Amino acid sequence: MYIVCGRIPLWAQLRTAEHAAAWGAVEAVQKVVAAIRKRIPGVRIILRADAGFANDELMAWCESQEEVYYCIGLQQNPRLLEQLRPAMAEARARQILCGGAATRQFVEFEYRTLQSWSRTRRVIGKAEVTALGDNPRFVVTNLPAGGWEEDEDRTRFEPRRLYPEMYCGRGRMENMLKEQLLDLKADRVSTHHMESNQLRLWLSTMAYLLLERIRAVGLAGSELADATVGSIRLRLLKVAAQVTVSVRRVHVRLSRSWPRRELFAGCARRMAQPELWSG
Numbered sequence: 620m621y622i623v624c625g626r627i628p629l630w631a632q633l634r635t636a637e638h639a640a641a642w643g644a645v646e647a648v649q650k651v652v653a654a655i656r657k658r659i660p661g662v663r664i665i666l667r668a669d670a671g672f673a674n675d676e677l678m679a680w681c682e683s684q685e686e687v688y689y690c691i692g693l694q695q696n697p698r699l700l701e702q703l704r705p706a707m708a709e710a711r712a713r714q715i716l717c718g719g720a721a722t723r724q725f726v727e728f729e730y731r732t733l734q735s736w737s738r739t740r741r742v743i744g745k746a747e748v749t750a751l752g753d754n755p756r757f758v759v760t761n762l763p764a765g766g767w768e769e770d771e772d773r774t775r776f777e778p779r780r781l782y783p784e785m786y787c788g789r790g791r792m793e794n795m796l797k798e799q800l801l802d803l804k805a806d807r808v809s810t811h812h813m814e815s816n817q818l819r820l821w822l823s824t825m826a827y828l829l830l831e832r833i834r835a836v837g838l839a840g841s842e843l844a845d846a847t848v849g850s851i852r853l854r855l856l857k858v859a860a861q862v863t864v865s866v867r868r869v870h871v872r873l874s875r876s877w878p879r880r881e882l883f884a885g886c887a888r889r890m891a892q893p894e895l896w897s898g
Contacts, residue, residue, distance in 0.1 A: 620644065622651050623792040626831050629654075631824040633808060633817045640671025645680050652687060661686070665762070667789040670694040673759055675736045682738075682761055690786050693742060693757035702728050703755050706746035714748045723747040725778035727764070743778045758786045799827050802849030837886035855883060 620643065622630035629651050634642065652664055663686045668677075670692035681689045693699070706724040713722040724746040731739040740759050747754040762781065766773040774780060799805035805823035808816035830848040833855075838844050843851055858879075861872040871887075873880045 620647065621796060622647060623795055624655075625792075626795055626835070628795065628824050628828060631820050633813065633820050635813070639674075640669075641674045641677055644668075644672055644674075644677050648677065648680070652684070663767075664688070665690060665785075667786060667792075668692070669789070678740065678759070678761070679737055688760070688762050690758055690760040690762060690781065692786065693759045695755055695757055699730065699742070699744065699757050700755060702726070702730070702742075703744040703746050703757075706744065707748070707753060707755065710746045710748045711753075719750060721747065721749040725782060727778045730759070743782050745782050756782070758782055760785075795827070798848045799823055802847060802852065803827055803830075833886065833890065837890045838882075839889070841882055841885070843882070854879060855886065858883070 620630065620632045620634060620640075621628060630647050632643065632647065648666065655662060655664065666681060666687070666689040668689070668691045673691045673693050678689055678691070681687045703726060706726045710722045710724045713724075714720065726744045726746065728742055728744070729739045730742040741761065741764070743758050743760065745754075745756040747756070758781070760776075760781065762776045762785070764776055764778075766776055775784065796805075803823045803826050805820060805827075807823075808819050810816050810819070827848055830851055834844065834846065834848070834851060838846070838851070838855075843855060846854070858873065858877060860874075861870075863870040863872070873883060877883075
């Protein structure tokens, strides 16, 4: 289970397969929120997650906290599909009129499960029809439809925007997981003990965090400012150099013909400035 803020991993936990996706999520979110609030008091927090985390315990905890909101995917079922039926029919008609182009409609309604939820909640439904057929999707949220009083844009949590902008924006965070798996081998958890596998995952996460800080601080404004950690490793760090260690200094001598020599030197200078790390 990962908890990510932007490109910063805040939680990386290896779990056994007999548990549901949301197992341990409340405890993890509690610790993460407390740590964030300790550093940034009064900050507003929005939790985004896929349908595996749409359980009453997690949503109820968010609702009990001040300025903690959620936008979580919701697994479709016959009752939800029935609520979406009129919008889906309209989307199909619009697709025919548009010559087969993909069309979508968004609806909002109040919904409560028959047994597992303790209260009624706001649900956004997406009725989408593509060339491959119907594509219904749902999210449950406690974000205010009219936004917050201080918002300049009071429409960002309306159904037509909340799903594609707020919820689907979660996909950018999944890119971090792909970088860890593909570039930093976070899936190498093949020892016989859970503890040692968890340590491997933490080491991979720390390696990602180090490279992310190099990207955000040392490479800001450069050609690698938005590169993946794998590209940074190959283009910036995987290079032949002569290293000399003295009592007070570490000298790294690079070839004059290396095309990224200046980029490497500039990155090193920026990383050596503590004031650039603040915030």
